[in-house]
Amino acid sequence: MPSVKTEGANPLPDAVCAIVFDTFGTVVDWRGSLIHSLRNFGMERKMEVSWEKLADRWRAACLPNLDRVRNGQLEWTILDELHYRTLVELLPEFGIAYLPESDLCFLTSCWHRLAGWPDTIEGLRRLRTKYIIGPLSNGNLSLLVKIAKFAELPWDVIFGADLFRHYKPDPETYLGVCKFLGLRPEQVMLGAAHNYDLRAASSLGLRTAFIARSTEYGPGQTTDLRAEQRWDVIATDLIDLAEKLGT
Amino acid sequence: MPSVKTEGANPLPDAVCAIVFDTFGTVVDWRGSLIHSLRNFGMERKMEVSWEKLADRWRAACLPNLDRVRNGQLEWTILDELHYRTLVELLPEFGIAYLPESDLCFLTSCWHRLAGWPDTIEGLRRLRTKYIIGPLSNGNLSLLVKIAKFAELPWDVIFGADLFRHYKPDPETYLGVCKFLGLRPEQVMLGAAHNYDLRAASSLGLRTAFIARSTEYGPGQTTDLRAEQRWDVIATDLIDLAEKLGT
Numbered sequence: 001m002p003s004v005k006t007e008g009a010n011p012l013p014d015a016v017c018a019i020v021f022d023t024f025g026t027v028v029d030w031r032g033s034l035i036h037s038l039r040n041f042g043m044e045r046k047m048e049v050s051w052e053k054l055a056d057r058w059r060a061a062c063l064p065n066l067d068r069v070r071n072g073q074l075e076w077t078i079l080d081e082l083h084y085r086t087l088v089e090l091l092p093e094f095g096i097a098y099l100p101e102s103d104l105c106f107l108t109s110c111w112h113r114l115a116g117w118p119d120t121i122e123g124l125r126r127l128r129t130k131y132i133i134g135p136l137s138n139g140n141l142s143l144l145v146k147i148a149k150f151a152e153l154p155w156d157v158i159f160g161a162d163l164f165r166h167y168k169p170d171p172e173t174y175l176g177v178c179k180f181l182g183l184r185p186e187q188v189m190l191g192a193a194h195n196y197d198l199r200a201a202s203s204l205g206l207r208t209a210f211i212a213r214s215t216e217y218g219p220g221q222t223t224d225l226r227a228e229q230r231w232d233v234i235a236t237d238l239i240d241l242a243e244k245l246g247t
Numbered sequence: 248m249p250s251v252k253t254e255g256a257n258p259l260p261d262a263v264c265a266i267v268f269d270t271f272g273t274v275v276d277w278r279g280s281l282i283h284s285l286r287n288f289g290m291e292r293k294m295e296v297s298w299e300k301l302a303d304r305w306r307a308a309c310l311p312n313l314d315r316v317r318n319g320q321l322e323w324t325i326l327d328e329l330h331y332r333t334l335v336e337l338l339p340e341f342g343i344a345y346l347p348e349s350d351l352c353f354l355t356s357c358w359h360r361l362a363g364w365p366d367t368i369e370g371l372r373r374l375r376t377k378y379i380i381g382p383l384s385n386g387n388l389s390l391l392v393k394i395a396k397f398a399e400l401p402w403d404v405i406f407g408a409d410l411f412r413h414y415k416p417d418p419e420t421y422l423g424v425c426k427f428l429g430l431r432p433e434q435v436m437l438g439a440a441h442n443y444d445l446r447a448a449s450s451l452g453l454r455t456a457f458i459a460r461s462t463e464y465g466p467g468q469t470t471d472l473r474a475e476q477r478w479d480v481i482a483t484d485l486i487d488l489a490e491k492l493g494t
Contacts, residue, residue, distance in 0.1 A: 080429070132392055132396070140427075140429070141404065141427045141428070142427060142428050142429035142430075145379055145403055145404050145428070148403065149379070149403060156392055156395065156396060156405075157388065157392050157404075157405045158403075158404045158405070160427070162427060163410060163427070180387075180388045180389060180407070180409060180410075181388070181389050181392070182327070182387070182389035183389075
């Protein structure tokens, strides 16, 4: 692999063998896909709900639950289950007094049908010709397999948080990937749209690629609009990453 | 999925969502590939060794080591490492007094370059349109990823023994797959060329497909020439399995 120099980043050594990707936001447009699915559900049921707001609240309300698992307040619980529980908690806020179990399960399963960004499939296909690629996500393995089949993501391997029973940014996730791949941290790159994720990976010796996703949280997004450190590669999308890595 | 009736087997319920496959022998021709690689190595080095016999002894000598891990005599050790150690033990038997570390590593890595049988890629591609497919092998995850890239196996997910820190036929492997996939045992099928493997899976409630590989161990093979029980599906190869499952 030729050395890659990107503006504002360190030269990338030739040692990288595998790239693992944050998935929600980095690889798939969870917000756009979820809003689409929720709206369809609402139209079928003739339910008037601010589905956009529900999607945003749903995602936001999951994050403190991940932290509760991380700090031991909550026993190990997979993301599918956290999605379900968080939805049940949020419904009254949206004026929904009751939904049958089958609807709760259907809505939770909307997180399995998330589409890639326009550059995702081509970018990953190109990267796959040279690297081992896979998700490293806080999603559970079965959820990630379902997303991959739905969005036609050409992964070589799937790393879900349930393989490690830890959520990112716990070190066990990044180092667990290295161990399963039989690679040293500097041979593994994390691709992510979130600076906190890259900071954690970098502190453990992994290489880093920032992939800008400035509308992940909608048009008014204020966070992660740009790389906050000199990551090894800074890319505008996955095709740009493939390009910058010579694939 | 339409119900499938195959001669001598039970009707297959419509519930199967995922098929996991034994890999060495069932999906890839480890013996033919290994002999090919070893012979090439021997020609380059001008070493006269019975490479065919070494391949057979190498595979056979690994099996008791898997059992030593299973019964606790040996701590958890991945297959790559067992391959390496077994090779070192076998060399004197083949009149090889010394090989440098780099050669030992190269020879061990021959297990990463195993080709599929002629029906493998087409069969898996067809099965993948309807099922989640992946290996469930005593190989470690990184070895299985390397084989998949080499043999172009279109897996959705990779289950290596190191995910469970148990070797087949320990129940933790089959049930671990079900847990990670979020499926009940009857929703998961094992495809294998080995009756012992299917027996273990079946006893835990998984569905079973026997795939005949009558030359896995060479022309003089005496074991696993046919299905020894009424497995759910009995197939002549992976294309036949795809056919019998309506894909």
